[in-house]
Amino acid sequence: MLKPNKLVSKNFLSSLDTSSEEVYHLLEIAKNFKNKDLDIKFKDKVLGLIFDKSSTRTRVSFQVAMSRLGGTSIDLNPTTSQIGRGEPIKDTARVLSKYCDLLAIRTFNQSDLEEYAKWSSIPVINALTDFEHPCQALADFMTIKEEFTNLENVVLTYIGDGNNVANSLILCGALLEVEVRIACPLGFEPNPLIIEKANKIYKKNKNLLKIINDPLSAVIGANVLYTDVWSSMGEESKKEEKDVLFRGFTIDNDLLRKANEDAIVLHCLPAYRNKEITDEVIESKNSRIFEQAENRLHAQQALLSCLLC
Ligand code: CP
Numbered sequence: 001m002l003k004p005n006k007l008v009s010k011n012f013l014s015s016l017d018t019s020s021e022e023v024y025h026l027l028e029i030a031k032n033f034k035n036k037d038l039d040i041k042f043k044d045k046v047l048g049l050i051f052d053k054s055s056t057r058t059r060v061s062f063q064v065a066m067s068r069l070g071g072t073s074i075d076l077n078p079t080t081s082q083i084g085r086g087e088p089i090k091d092t093a094r095v096l097s098k099y100c101d102l103l104a105i106r107t108f109n110q111s112d113l114e115e116y117a118k119w120s121s122i123p124v125i126n127a128l129t130d131f132e133h134p135c136q137a138l139a140d141f142m143t144i145k146e147e148f149t150n151l152e153n154v155v156l157t158y159i160g161d162g163n164n165v166a167n168s169l170i171l172c173g174a175l176l177e178v179e180v181r182i183a184c185p186l187g188f189e190p191n192p193l194i195i196e197k198a199n200k201i202y203k204k205n206k207n208l209l210k211i212i213n214d215p216l217s218a219v220i221g222a223n224v225l226y227t228d229v230w231s232s233m234g235e236e237s238k239k240e241e242k243d244v245l246f247r248g249f250t251i252d253n254d255l256l257r258k259a260n261e262d263a264i265v266l267h268c269l270p271a272y273r274n275k276e277i278t279d280e281v282i283e284s285k286n287s288r289i290f291e292q293a294e295n296r297l298h299a300q301q302a303l304l305s306c307l308l309c
Pocket residue numbers: 054055056057058059128136268269270
């Protein structure tokens with residue numbers, strides 16, 4: 001029977017905290033959990049959740065995953081704990097390390113997440129920062145692999161903001177040697193550091209990462225179309241301006257028809273229907289958006305088991 005192997009890195013702060021072999025292993029473990037071929041328990045283990053931003057999928061799927069593993073979770077609401085009062089991260093992290101076995105943290109700055117990791121003696125998981133969303137990328141590639149089995153010739157086109165979700169897709173895509181095209185309006189390209197890191201990972205300088213400003217050319221030959229909101233959490237004041245700048249970057253039926261016939265459509269959710277993606281496309285036969293959301297649970301159960309074992 002397949003068993004979870006411990007990850008080399010103590011923490012999962014970035015997609016780059018795993019090697020490509022480890023990502024494949026996580027996806028395999030996740031598949032086994034999904035198919036109910038794997039049943040391992042981490043009785044009495046406790047996951048602490050610190051969410052400085054709202055969440056439905058990440059929070060609930062972590063709690064359910066922990067429960068399926070025989071453990072439990074505590075939702076440390078910053079407004080009712082001393083976190084919201086501004087207790088220093090180095091104090092909170094050391095105290096929580098005495099009670100919990102893992103922490104999953106959703107916050108704004110990647111540097112705050114790193115500060116938690118620095119002062120925690122237990123593994124820290126990135127449950128989304130402004131910079132990355134690595135748990136999302138695991139579920140995304142699990143969904144893509146379910147569809148195409150072999151990732152070798154998959155072309156993933158992400159249309160929209162070069163944000164946290166795009167950054168983790170790029171890094172995880174590079175680890176898996178997948179061609180990733182990012183089509184974004186001028187000025188909304190992913191972070192240059194992410195691009196540089198990804199280009200170093202691809203073997204033999206294959207140039208499989210493409211940053212394009214034209215969505216039409218980016219979808220030709222694509223197997224996966226992916227989008228996310230144009231304005232992320234924390235960018236509420238930019239919403240009106242970005243809605244104008246992102247015109248023409250909506251995944252609609254016209255754009256979908258230009259991709260491969262068997263192309264699937266993904267969105268990490270929550271979506272603004274008829275902004276970055278039309279209602280019709282979300283509900284179309286090409287959409288795997290709700291399978292993708294389900295896979296958050298299995299991918300995170302795999303991640304937790306590979307951090308706890
Ligand atoms: N995709 C995602 O992270 O969703 P939530 O914000 O609901 O957790």
